[in-house]
Amino acid sequence: MRSNLGFFSDEKFRSIFFQTLVIGLFALGIFFIVNTTAYNLEKRNIATGWSFLQNPAGFDISFSPFLEFKSTDTHLKVYFVGVLNTLLVSITGCIAATILGFLLGIIRLSSNWLLSRLVYIYVEFSRNVPLLLQIILWYSILIQLPRVKQSLQFLDVFYISNRGLYSPRPIFESGFSYVLIAIVLALVSSFLINRWAKKRQDKTGQQFPVFFSSIGLIFVVPLILFFILGSPMSFEHPELKGFNFKGGLVIRPEFIAMFLALSIYTAAFISEIVRAGIMSVSKGQREASAAIGLKQTWIMRLIIIPQALRVIVPPLTSQYLNLTKNSSLGIAVGYADLVHGFGGISLNQTGQAIECMVIVMATYLTISLTISFFMNIYNRSIQFKEK
Amino acid sequence: MGNFELNKSIIWINLLIWYREAIFEKRYLNNYLNGENNMKKLLSIFAVVAFAFSAHAGTLDDVKNRGFLKCGVTTGLAGFAAPDDSGEWAGLDADMCRAVAVAVFGDRSKVEFITTTGKSRFPTLASGEVDMLARNTTWTISRDVNLGFEFVGVNFYDGQGFMIPSALGVSSATELDGATVCIQTGTTTELNLADFFRLNGISYEALPIETNDEGKENLFAGRCDVYTTDASGLSSTRAAASDPDKWVVLPEIISKEPLGPLVRHGDHQWGDVVRWSLNAMIIAEELGITSENVDAQMSSNVPEVLRLLGVEGNYGEMLELSNDWAYQIIKQIGNYSESYEANVGPDTPLEIARGLNALWTQGGILYAPPFR
Numbered sequence: 236m237r238s239n240l241g242f243f244s245d246e247k248f249r250s251i252f253f254q255t256l257v258i259g260l261f262a263l264g265i266f267f268i269v270n271t272t273a274y275n276l277e278k279r280n281i282a283t284g285w286s287f288l289q290n291p292a293g294f295d296i297s298f299s300p301f302l303e304f305k306s307t308d309t310h311l312k313v314y315f316v317g318v319l320n321t322l323l324v325s326i327t328g329c330i331a332a333t334i335l336g337f338l339l340g341i342i343r344l345s346s347n348w349l350l351s352r353l354v355y356i357y358v359e360f361s362r363n364v365p366l367l368l369q370i371i372l373w374y375s376i377l378i379q380l381p382r383v384k385q386s387l388q389f390l391d392v393f394y395i396s397n398r399g400l401y402s403p404r405p406i407f408e409s410g411f412s413y414v415l416i417a418i419v420l421a422l423v424s425s426f427l428i429n430r431w432a433k434k435r436q437d438k439t440g441q442q443f444p445v446f447f448s449s450i451g452l453i454f455v456v457p458l459i460l461f462f463i464l465g466s467p468m469s470f471e472h473p474e475l476k477g478f479n480f481k482g483g484l485v486i487r488p489e490f491i492a493m494f495l496a497l498s499i500y501t502a503a504f505i506s507e508i509v510r511a512g513i514m515s516v517s518k519g520q521r522e523a524s525a526a527i528g529l530k531q532t533w534i535m536r537l538i539i540i541p542q543a544l545r546v547i548v549p550p551l552t553s554q555y556l557n558l559t560k561n562s563s564l565g566i567a568v569g570y571a572d573l574v575h576g577f578g579g580i581s582l583n584q585t586g587q588a589i590e591c592m593v594i595v596m597a598t599y600l601t602i603s604l605t606i607s608f609f610m611n612i613y614n615r616s617i618q619f620k621e622k
Numbered sequence: 623m624g625n626f627e628l629n630k631s632i633i634w635i636n637l638l639i640w641y642r643e644a645i646f647e648k649r650y651l652n653n654y655l656n657g658e659n660n661m662k663k664l665l666s667i668f669a670v671v672a673f674a675f676s677a678h679a680g681t682l683d684d685v686k687n688r689g690f691l692k693c694g695v696t697t698g699l700a701g702f703a704a705p706d707d708s709g710e711w712a713g714l715d716a717d718m719c720r721a722v723a724v725a726v727f728g729d730r731s732k733v734e735f736i737t738t739t740g741k742s743r744f745p746t747l748a749s750g751e752v753d754m755l756a757r758n759t760t761w762t763i764s765r766d767v768n769l770g771f772e773f774v775g776v777n778f779y780d781g782q783g784f785m786i787p788s789a790l791g792v793s794s795a796t797e798l799d800g801a802t803v804c805i806q807t808g809t810t811t812e813l814n815l816a817d818f819f820r821l822n823g824i825s826y827e828a829l830p831i832e833t834n835d836e837g838k839e840n841l842f843a844g845r846c847d848v849y850t851t852d853a854s855g856l857s858s859t860r861a862a863a864s865d866p867d868k869w870v871v872l873p874e875i876i877s878k879e880p881l882g883p884l885v886r887h888g889d890h891q892w893g894d895v896v897r898w899s900l901n902a903m904i905i906a907e908e909l910g911i912t913s914e915n916v917d918a919q920m921s922s923n924v925p926e927v928l929r930l931l932g933v934e935g936n937y938g939e940m941l942e943l944s945n946d947w948a949y950q951i952i953k954q955i956g957n958y959s960e961s962y963e964a965n966v967g968p969d970t971p972l973e974i975a976r977g978l979n980a981l982w983t984q985g986g987i988l989y990a991p992p993f994r
Contacts, residue, residue, distance in 0.1 A: 278888075282768050293812075293813040293816055293817075294807075294812045294813055294815075294816050294828070295815075295816045295819075295826070295828045296828070297802075297827040297828045297829065305820075306813075306816035306817070306820060307820075378839075378840065378843045378845045379843065382844035383844065397843060397844060397845050398802065398845065476800065477799060477800045477801070478790075478798070478799075478800045478801040478802065478847045479800050479801070479802060479827065479847075481800065488845070566832075569807075569829060569830040569831060569832075571830070575807075575830065579741065579807060579808065580807045580808055580812070580830070583740075583741050583744075583807070583808030584808065584812075584813070586744065586764075586768060586769045588745065
């Protein structure tokens with residue numbers, strides 16, 4: 236029997252043989268798809284190539300807070316506006332979801348029956364209703380706000396209507412750069428003070444009021460400098476002119492709807508992760524730290540959270556990734572993100588679906604891998620240091 | 623022959639199978655001696671080769687084999703393509719679809735209407751998911767050439783306009799400085815809009831929307847001041863408002879929007895069927911043939927009438943249709959004028975006068991090549 240099979244009876248050979256076969260078939264499949272696509276594109280006279288990136292877009296994007304965009308700009312610029320808008324809603328969403336998630340996760344564990352039940356209802360509701368519906372719900376609510384002519388007014392400078400939230404825009408005059416430098420210096424020195432204080436505490440046991448001294452450095456010092464320099468900043472107030480408010484800063488309802496829906500939806504998951512993390516720290520830890528007389532807040536901050544973080548961070552990373560990818564749902568409410576602008580309008584105006592989709596996918600991949608990379612570094616830094 | 627590469631590989635696989643059978647099977651010897659069986663096998667190979675080369679038949683054959691037409695329409699634009707009270711698709715574009723179904727099958731019900739958005743319409747057509755589009759689609763060079771489609775004619779001459787609440791007291795589009803404009807993405811109107819405001823040196827904020835319904839919702843809620851799309855679409859939207867008098871369509875028409883049915887580039891036979899289904903309706907109006915008098919016209923003494931209705935000549939056969947195809951279109955759908963008046967004309971909620979869409983003999987630019 237063995238002699239009939241020859242090479243095939245060799246386990247190593249068999250293993251390599253089948254692996255090669257699978258890779259070969261896979262490569263063949265890819266080749267076939269690419270080949271057929273290229274062939275059919277050419278057959279149907281559909282343009283290919285990347286030169287369209289340099290062509291003028293021809294349409295306008297109204298939500299571009301970081302770059303000035305005109306209809307004569309290129310599709311490449313449409314791409315950059317989209318990336319920035321995607322990053323904007325993702326980053327703000329991640330920050331808000333983390334803060335909200337941590338708070339809710341802790342509240343969920345509180346002994347207050349009503350509070351923990353309320354959080355329970357919130358979590359079960361928002362993680363079990365499709366995100367798309369939540370985005371549309373928030374948007375529908377926001378466009379039912381008063382019309383622009385009947386805007387709600389707060390403190391004489393904020394205006395809320397279904398066109399968004401208008402607020403004064405700070406205009407920095409010459410001299411303000413000194414204030415910025417002061418803030419940067421303050422941040423650096425707070426960081427150094429923190430390190431020094433830790434070392435000193437390790438050595439001598441003496442504590443230093445790091446928190447208050449940092450607050451003083453970061454806020455009070457630049458503020459004093461600001462007034463000494465004669466307040467080198469003014470505000471541009473929004474004014475109702477014709478159809479819309481002119482001037483000022485505006486936050487659009489499309490952005491608000493995305494921000495609210497994404498952060499509330501993701502916070503529900505994060506709160507469960509946080510709860511699991513805290514519960515993973517054994518009860519003995521808490522009791523032991525109480526026994527040596529630590530304050531309740533210190534127990535949480537110094538004993539529980541650092542240990543819980545080891546459990547929290549890996550699933551937290553995937554929540555950040557989810558939130559970033561979910562931001563592509565902005566298309567449902569016309570939020571001008573990457574998928575809507577470049578992967579939608581540019582794609583449709585140029586007809587170059589494959590190129591646009593490849594770029595959009597590669598971009599999401601890059602953003603996600605970057606998030607993973609930094610979260611992995613952070614994760615390593617909080618793990619037990621085994622010596 | 624779109625799947626030429628695939629078909630080639632099918633041939634090779636078949637050849638391989640036959641070769642293996644021929645070499646390894648014991649029957650081989652008998653067959654060889656016998657001769658007759660071998661011949662059969664050879665024939666079967668020819669059949670396979672022939673099949674592979676003819677597998678990608680024309681759209682007309684595909685439609686005939688399937689038994690119904692797949693026609694891409696809007697997601698609902700009253701007067702052009704929208705389900706009526708009984709759930710039947712009705713409108714100028716819907717009639718276009720039905721006319722083609724009648725030409726192919728002699729039955730106006732043999733259509734499946736497939737809804738497409740401004741964005742999905744082209745991929746839907748290019749991928750073969752629909753046989754044709756009759757979806758308020760503007761004929762432009764880039765769509766005709768670069769996207770690989772074939773516009774077969776124009777069934778509605780339109781232009782882009784603006785609709786605004788009458789309470790705002792605006793009388794011209796040049797007064798729209800700073801306005802928020804609702805605009806359907808992925809359309810020619812989006813590009814025209816940018817050009818118009820740039821040309822006039824005024825600013826605006828675009829609010830991108832996907833469908834006409836979304837546009838309506840945002841306009842009626844006041845999220846945008848102005849809605850811009852083809853003037854016909856505006857009339858349709860206005861007609862759907864709870865109080866149409868509260869809305870005005872501004873006088874400016876800022877673009878040429880010849881809307882027409884389109885098919886995939888390269889299938890000329892199918893393109894001809896759709897093109898002449900449309901032309902037949904226009905020619906019928908020219909010749910004064912209506913759904914009511916079409917039977918009487920069968921005994922007309924005008925040669926072109928007799929050619930159109932299939933009494934004389936074999937134009938139907940040329941198109942690989944039955945010879946009474948045009949008769950059936952007129953009988954079951956009506957001529958262009960009948961379709962127009964029933965769906966978008968002055969007596970409908972849309973109240974669009976014939977204007978450019980009148981026959982060339984009546985001050986419009988509707989013109990079909992002669993039927994001969």
